[in-house]
Amino acid sequence: MASSPPSEDAPGEQHGEDPAPAAERARNALLTIPRGIAQVEFQPNVWTGLIFLIALFVGGWQFGAFALLGVGTATATAYLLGVDRNRVSLGLEGFNGTLIGVALVLYLGTDWSTVPLVVGGAVAGSVLTAALNSVLTPYKLPTFTAPFCVVALVMAIGAPSYARVWAGHNNSAPPSATDPGTAMTWTDFWHGFFNGIGQVFFQDKWYVGLIFLIGLAVSSRLVAAAAAASSLIGLLTGWWLGAQAADLGAGLYGYNAVLTGIALTGTFVVLSPAGVAYAVVGAATAAGLTAGLTNLFNVVGGHTLTWPFVLVTWVFLAAVPIFSRIRRAA
Amino acid sequence: MASSPPSEDAPGEQHGEDPAPAAERARNALLTIPRGIAQVEFQPNVWTGLIFLIALFVGGWQFGAFALLGVGTATATAYLLGVDRNRVSLGLEGFNGTLIGVALVLYLGTDWSTVPLVVGGAVAGSVLTAALNSVLTPYKLPTFTAPFCVVALVMAIGAPSYARVWAGHNNSAPPSATDPGTAMTWTDFWHGFFNGIGQVFFQDKWYVGLIFLIGLAVSSRLVAAAAAASSLIGLLTGWWLGAQAADLGAGLYGYNAVLTGIALTGTFVVLSPAGVAYAVVGAATAAGLTAGLTNLFNVVGGHTLTWPFVLVTWVFLAAVPIFSRIRRAA
Amino acid sequence: MASSPPSEDAPGEQHGEDPAPAAERARNALLTIPRGIAQVEFQPNVWTGLIFLIALFVGGWQFGAFALLGVGTATATAYLLGVDRNRVSLGLEGFNGTLIGVALVLYLGTDWSTVPLVVGGAVAGSVLTAALNSVLTPYKLPTFTAPFCVVALVMAIGAPSYARVWAGHNNSAPPSATDPGTAMTWTDFWHGFFNGIGQVFFQDKWYVGLIFLIGLAVSSRLVAAAAAASSLIGLLTGWWLGAQAADLGAGLYGYNAVLTGIALTGTFVVLSPAGVAYAVVGAATAAGLTAGLTNLFNVVGGHTLTWPFVLVTWVFLAAVPIFSRIRRAA
Numbered sequence: 004m005a006s007s008p009p010s011e012d013a014p015g016e017q018h019g020e021d022p023a024p025a026a027e028r029a030r031n032a033l034l035t036i037p038r039g040i041a042q043v044e045f046q047p048n049v050w051t052g053l054i055f056l057i058a059l060f061v062g063g064w065q066f067g068a069f070a071l072l073g074v075g076t077a078t079a080t081a082y083l084l085g086v087d088r089n090r091v092s093l094g095l096e097g098f099n100g101t102l103i104g105v106a107l108v109l110y111l112g113t114d115w116s117t118v119p120l121v122v123g124g125a126v127a128g129s130v131l132t133a134a135l136n137s138v139l140t141p142y143k144l145p146t147f148t149a150p151f152c153v154v155a156l157v158m159a160i161g162a163p164s165y166a167r168v169w170a171g172h173n174n175s176a177p178p179s180a181t182d183p184g185t186a187m188t189w190t191d192f193w194h195g196f197f198n199g200i201g202q203v204f205f206q207d208k209w210y211v212g213l214i215f216l217i218g219l220a221v222s223s224r225l226v227a228a229a230a231a232a233s234s235l236i237g238l239l240t241g242w243w244l245g246a247q248a249a250d251l252g253a254g255l256y257g258y259n260a261v262l263t264g265i266a267l268t269g270t271f272v273v274l275s276p277a278g279v280a281y282a283v284v285g286a287a288t289a290a291g292l293t294a295g296l297t298n299l300f301n302v303v304g305g306h307t308l309t310w311p312f313v314l315v316t317w318v319f320l321a322a323v324p325i326f327s328r329i330r331r332a333a
Numbered sequence: 334m335a336s337s338p339p340s341e342d343a344p345g346e347q348h349g350e351d352p353a354p355a356a357e358r359a360r361n362a363l364l365t366i367p368r369g370i371a372q373v374e375f376q377p378n379v380w381t382g383l384i385f386l387i388a389l390f391v392g393g394w395q396f397g398a399f400a401l402l403g404v405g406t407a408t409a410t411a412y413l414l415g416v417d418r419n420r421v422s423l424g425l426e427g428f429n430g431t432l433i434g435v436a437l438v439l440y441l442g443t444d445w446s447t448v449p450l451v452v453g454g455a456v457a458g459s460v461l462t463a464a465l466n467s468v469l470t471p472y473k474l475p476t477f478t479a480p481f482c483v484v485a486l487v488m489a490i491g492a493p494s495y496a497r498v499w500a501g502h503n504n505s506a507p508p509s510a511t512d513p514g515t516a517m518t519w520t521d522f523w524h525g526f527f528n529g530i531g532q533v534f535f536q537d538k539w540y541v542g543l544i545f546l547i548g549l550a551v552s553s554r555l556v557a558a559a560a561a562a563s564s565l566i567g568l569l570t571g572w573w574l575g576a577q578a579a580d581l582g583a584g585l586y587g588y589n590a591v592l593t594g595i596a597l598t599g600t601f602v603v604l605s606p607a608g609v610a611y612a613v614v615g616a617a618t619a620a621g622l623t624a625g626l627t628n629l630f631n632v633v634g635g636h637t638l639t640w641p642f643v644l645v646t647w648v649f650l651a652a653v654p655i656f657s658r659i660r661r662a663a
Numbered sequence: 664m665a666s667s668p669p670s671e672d673a674p675g676e677q678h679g680e681d682p683a684p685a686a687e688r689a690r691n692a693l694l695t696i697p698r699g700i701a702q703v704e705f706q707p708n709v710w711t712g713l714i715f716l717i718a719l720f721v722g723g724w725q726f727g728a729f730a731l732l733g734v735g736t737a738t739a740t741a742y743l744l745g746v747d748r749n750r751v752s753l754g755l756e757g758f759n760g761t762l763i764g765v766a767l768v769l770y771l772g773t774d775w776s777t778v779p780l781v782v783g784g785a786v787a788g789s790v791l792t793a794a795l796n797s798v799l800t801p802y803k804l805p806t807f808t809a810p811f812c813v814v815a816l817v818m819a820i821g822a823p824s825y826a827r828v829w830a831g832h833n834n835s836a837p838p839s840a841t842d843p844g845t846a847m848t849w850t851d852f853w854h855g856f857f858n859g860i861g862q863v864f865f866q867d868k869w870y871v872g873l874i875f876l877i878g879l880a881v882s883s884r885l886v887a888a889a890a891a892a893s894s895l896i897g898l899l900t901g902w903w904l905g906a907q908a909a910d911l912g913a914g915l916y917g918y919n920a921v922l923t924g925i926a927l928t929g930t931f932v933v934l935s936p937a938g939v940a941y942a943v944v945g946a947a948t949a950a951g952l953t954a955g956l957t958n959l960f961n962v963v964g965g966h967t968l969t970w971p972f973v974l975v976t977w978v979f980l981a982a983v984p985i986f987s988r989i990r991r992a993a
Contacts, residue, residue, distance in 0.1 A: 010653075015970075026622075033791075083658070084655075084656040084657075084658055084659065085656050085657030085658040085659075086655055086656065086657075116698070119402070121616075123617075126614065127618055130614075130618075130648060130649060130652045131648055131652070132652075133651075133652035133655035133656060134647070134650075134651035134652040134655075135646040135651075136655055137472065137651045137652065137654055137655060138472060138651060141471075142692060142797065142798060157622060157625040157626075160625045160628050160629055160978035161621070161622070161623075161624035161625030161626075161627075161628060162624075162627075163628065164516045164576060164624035164627065164628060165574035165575045165576055165624060166575030166576075167573070167574055167575030168574055168575060169575075185826045207572065207620070243827070244824030244825040244827055244828055245825045245827030245829075246824060246825055246826075247824070275787075284786065284790075287783075288783075288787055288790075291783070291821070292817060292821070293821075294821035294822075294824035294825060295817040295818065295820045295821030296817075296820075296821075297821075297824065298820050298821060298823065298824060299820050316769075317794070318790060318791055318794040319790060319794070320794075321793075321794035321795075321797045321798060322790045322791070322792075322794040322797065324797055325746055325793035325796055325797060326744040326745050326746065326793060327744075327745030327746075327747040328744055329744065329745075337855060372808075413988070414985075414986040414987075414988055414989065415986050415987030415988040415989075416985055416986065417985075418985075453947075453948075453951070456944065457948055460944075460948075460978060460979060460982045461978055461982070462980035462982075463909060463981075463985035464977070464978040464979070464980075464981035464982040464984060464985075465981075466985055467802065467981045467982065467984055467985060468802060468981055471801075486955075486956040488955065490955045490956075490958050490959055491951070491952070491955030491956075491957075492952035492954075492956035493958065494906060494907070494957065494958060495904035495905045495906055496845045496905030496906075497903070497904055497905030498904055498905060499905075515915060581696075
């Protein structure tokens with residue numbers, strides 16, 4: 004999602020001219036896949052993407068496999084429709100497809116019938132990415148994971164109407180449904196810290212969250228520090244407000260804070276004392292907003308996804324030009 | 334809705350100068366009525382509008398009568414508020430009023446108390462059309478039937494709070510509520526094909542759908558072919574996903590595909606192989622989205638209207654500038 | 664909210680230069696507080712703000728105290744983040760905070776735990792005000808009370824998930840829940856007239872509404888007349904449609920009409936016969952929309968807030984450039 008110029012391992016090729024030999028082009032095409040996975044957290048880094056992919060396979064083979072299906076379909080769709088090559092190379096056309104794959108296999112079950120739905124969802128996500136870019140570019144806002152949120156939400160809401168789709172669906176009740184109570188244990192706390200990072204990809208095992216954190220650190224120490232601090236801010240915000248301990252332990256109050264914190268700390272906002280304070284308020288707002296949106300979406304089956312991150316970060320970035328103390332990163 | 338230049342039978346008069354004799358002005362004013370009905374499906378054609386009106390009266394006298402009330406009120410409001418004459422002449426200010434009239438008489442009953450509600454709704458629809466045009470013009474997007482969708486949805490949601498309004502309301506449960514099951518019969522199939530065209534105007538008799546198809550063919554063979562193909566795509570998409578057979582037979586998965594297919598085949602997108610593939614994906618997406626939006630709106634009484642068409646077509650048109658393979662029609 | 668130039672008692676100071684002595688600067692800073700309260704109804708008038716504050720304290724000490732907390736926090740946040748000084752001085756950064764304070768103490772109870780929520784809500788409201796201004800300025804639309812509506816709605820929806828927040832919450836069922844029926848008495852009528860004005864600030868005692876009306880008259884006779892006429896229009900619209908008498912008597916169909924009527928009568932639309940007709944239609948539309956939005960929000964606990972006013976007035980102002988008979992005020 005970062006708009007940084009293509010680095011060494013990203014092809015700088017232009018539309019219309021394509022002098023690179025076939026082997027290099029194939030290599031570059033292949034590298035857009037891990038970059039597409041890493042761009043879920045704004046990193047155009049191949050190694051980060053590969054570590055994220057390992058984390059997904061550790062979480063369950065189906066998460067890794069459907070993530071690959073999603074990122075591949077979305078990237079190929081964008082390529083075929085003629086999206087700017089640089090965007091495709093940087094992985095900016097793949098990250099929504101990655102999340103669509105992981106979310107649909109989680110909600111609808113590990114089943115062959117989920118395959119065409121992920122393909123269709125990833126195609127729709129690519130068209131929606133292009134449409135949102137048309138609308139948001141005048142405001143200098145990226146799409147973030149909004150295309151994924153829209154596609155996954157609509158498919159999750161519509162799924163019960165379709166016999167073929169709904170056959171293998173999973174229960175999506177939060178952990179607190181079977182384990183209510185607001186008293187947070189030490190286990191809830193440290194699991195919640197790592198799960199806050201893993202839940203960006205819907206993973207709820209602490210060691211999977213740890214692998215994601217390592218993947219971020221490979222790309223940037225600052226980003227990993229921002230992710231860890233934001234997970235803690237989300238956890239503490241939820242705890243102070245009196246959220247359910249089991250949900251805190253599963254990282255449900257952390258992952259939106261993590262994405263918001265990374266986005267507002269150096270990525271899209273210039274790093275400064277005022278900027279960091281702004282990011283802290285943003286991360287806490289995203290965590291607080293989580294319950295509101297969860298209750299709202301519960302009406303239709305409950306899928307909060309990364310909506311709190313998307314909405315809070317759009318608002319915080321759109322506000323920057325009005326605030327003389329905060330500046331957008333180039 | 335088409336932005337084509339005024340044809341022969343549309344007055345080319347400018348603001349401020351009005352040299353046409355009174356008889357011709359009256360004739361032109363009268364012709365805006367059938368054009369307003371035909372513009373529901375993007376055709377500024379008087380004969381198409383008259384055939385559509387016949388179809389509505391065949392469906393039930395109240396549909397024809399309230400469509401006339403709606404299109405007349407909306408057109409008169411736009412004229413009185415000073416909307417550009419060309420838009421008014423082409424029927425672009427009438428089609429949302431047409432649908433408001435048909436929808437409200439269907440939901441709230443054939444009753445004198447529905448008359449002022451249609452008038453009020455059509456006035457609100459005209460103001461909303463102007464507001465949306467202000468907002469959407471920078472993105473080169475038409476309003477489509479969004480003003481109708483907003484007005485009819487809000488009135489349908491609010492109606493139960495108003496004793497006078499709610500007195501004569503009709504049951505709006507889908508056919509599958511009394512006839513569940515996913516096994517589609519041959520009758521479901523061919524009824525569904527024609528009803529998919531008739532449901533654009535809320536009509537659920539196959540021969541009414543056939544009259545609408547004839548009306549489209551009078552304006553353009555291509556448009557009629559696109560409508561027929563799209564109704565089939567919608568039907569097959571819903572069937573493949575496992576939708577309720579009675580709803581498929583009533584055309585509930587077809588009408589949004591029909592409108593989307595017409596809009597993306599030559600009307601707003603240049604006709605080309607890639608453009609037709611784009612239209613097919615769009616029509617299937619609109620059909621798939623139907624269940625999602627129906628479940629969402631069921632929470633407040635269930636009125637899907639033409640929201641799937643409006644949202645999908647906005648997204649597919651807004652995305653065009655990003656895709657080098659697809660081009661907007663002039 | 665009015666964009667009139669700073670009057671005598673508003674400091675005309677520019678960024679970077681600050682020649683006024685400390686005493687005057689303190690006095691100016693202090694006067695932004697009552698102006699922030701008065702701006703809820705578009706008046707940058709200190710006396711109006713003080714009378715509104717008295718009305719709130721007459722309604723209940725907690726409404727006055729939390730309004731002060733909200734307006735102070737919002738204004739200080741805007742100042743610290745570097746919002747344009749003129750906007751801050753005119754009270755344009757305070758009015759959403761005012762309403763956030765009043766709404767949260769009403770919904771969540773008079774409790775110490777409500778204090779940090781009002782502070783957090785007012786900070787979020789200030790950021791959202793800046794973001795909406797970035798987005799709406801190209802369309803020449805003000806934010807109105809949208810930031811308050813979003814923050815209060817999200818907090819009200821999320822509150823039940825948070826044990827600490829939900830502990831002291833109040834019942835928010837409408838009066839008709841315990842007193843159903845559509846037969847309006849004379850008491851319902853004249854109470855409804857004054858309460859329609861008081862409900863802008865969530866007050867449901869007729870004499871509090873009267874004090875607010877006096878506050879408006881101090882700023883402008885025209886504005887007070889528009890408010891009174893609009894309250895009547897809202898009441899009659901609800902009554903004619905057959906709304907519950909107890910809700911009409913509590914002013915629930917009046918307050919959105921009042922705000923819409925003031926906004927469209929001379930404030931943002933040039934005063935003219937067509938303009939007044941436009942304002943009457945707008946006020947009636949806002950009242951009619953109230954039931955629709957109330958039923959929509961009932962799904963998540965029911966908080967209509969000033970959404971009908973915000974949406975209707977945005978639509979009616981965005982439509983103005985299309986209508987040659989209506990003109991925007993400078």
